[in-house]
Amino acid sequence: MLGAKPVKALGAMSGTSLDGVDAAMIETDGERILSFGAxxxxxxxxxxxxxxxxxxxxxxxxxxDAALQVIQQAHAQVLSGFDxxxxxxxxxxxxxxxxxxRGTHQLGDGNALAQSLDAPVVWDFRSADVALGGEGAPLAPFFHFACAKWIGAExxxxxLNLGGVGNLTWVDPSKSKPEDEGALLAFDTGPANAPINDLVxxxxGLDCDRDGKLAARGTVEEGALELFLEEAFFRKMPPKSLDRDDFSLMLDLVRELNDQDAAATMTAMAATAVMVGMEHCPSPPSRVLVTxxxxxxxxxxxxLAVGLDCPVESVETVGLDGDMLEAQAFAYLAVRVARGLPTSCPSTTRVAAAVGGGQISRPSITDD
Structure with a gap:
């Protein structure tokens, strides 16, 4: 188990948007962010x-097996480029x-990756949380708490992470630790990019509606939006989480619309889900930082800017990297796991008590 010294940690994330692998270095003691790296x-x-x-x-x-081979090869390729x-x-x-x-399934073999990279690997972050009655997601909130401290928020x-699924973390930076009562509330808001990507x-034959160009030329079908909001998920109190395909009905709701109107309507569904979710926050946030x-x-x-009662900004406005925040989060969480610190708590995943997830695989030592 690590001591409290700063650690140079490398994190990797392959999200439900299925676009690729993000990898990022940070230096952290598992509580504070000390610096961001390559x-x-x-x-x-x-x-x-x-x-x-x-x-x-x-x-x-x-x-x-075929998917595992893709995951292992892609991660080994990108992670081997860091020193x-x-x-x-x-x-x-x-x-x-x-x-x-049935639980949660993150495909990947951390032990094999540790051997190929010759470095200790922390993986299987979600299973322990689920085993103790938690949702297993979202897991970035403890890192968001550290980010709020890093930017000096008062x-x-x-x-707000708008990946394949949307998730929201409300942070009170006056608290000392992320597991403190009232420090965090986190939950999935609803579908975000995944169904739009599936549509296009x-x-x-496109991978996404790049720059929202398709949606910008369309009109929102209000009837489809109203049917979407009737989903029971929106009446469930947080913390709560989603599978990527829990809202597959979205495609059915826009099936008869042309491409532009379908993209506009699905974009409105994702944004409106955030607006509905914001009503659960313990107090109105001073700003929403989007990653x-x-x-x-x-x-x-x-x-989002029109529908929310506070400034909505990209995380880049406070010096963070919205492309790499999730990868940085798993670098940070890896250090917490190695130090025996919790990575989730009742207000982030509904787990019974603050818990540290993840297992650690170390490279085998062989004699020359």
């Missing part, structure tokens, strides 16, 4: 993305998430 992005090829998409919804006992990492946080690829039922604020992939790919969609950002 980062790298490796995009999946169309063929790799197709393999991963075909594996979505599969569990540990299912055949995922000086003392510890690696490896999230893997979420294929299925059903915390109240008033409550919110971090199915109809146009993830959704912050690059001007249509999404405009909808």
């Amino acid at each position: 980062s790298e992005y490796l995009a999946y090829s169309d063929a790799q993305r197709a393999v991963l998409r075909a594996a979505l919804g599969r569990w540990q006992e299912d055949d995922t 000086g990492a003392e510890l690696i946080g490896f999230h893997g690829q979420t294929l299925a998430h059903d915390p109240q039922g 008033e409550p604020l919110a971090f 992939s199915e109809r146009l 993830g790919g959704g912050r690059k969609n001007p249509v999404m950002m405009k909808m």
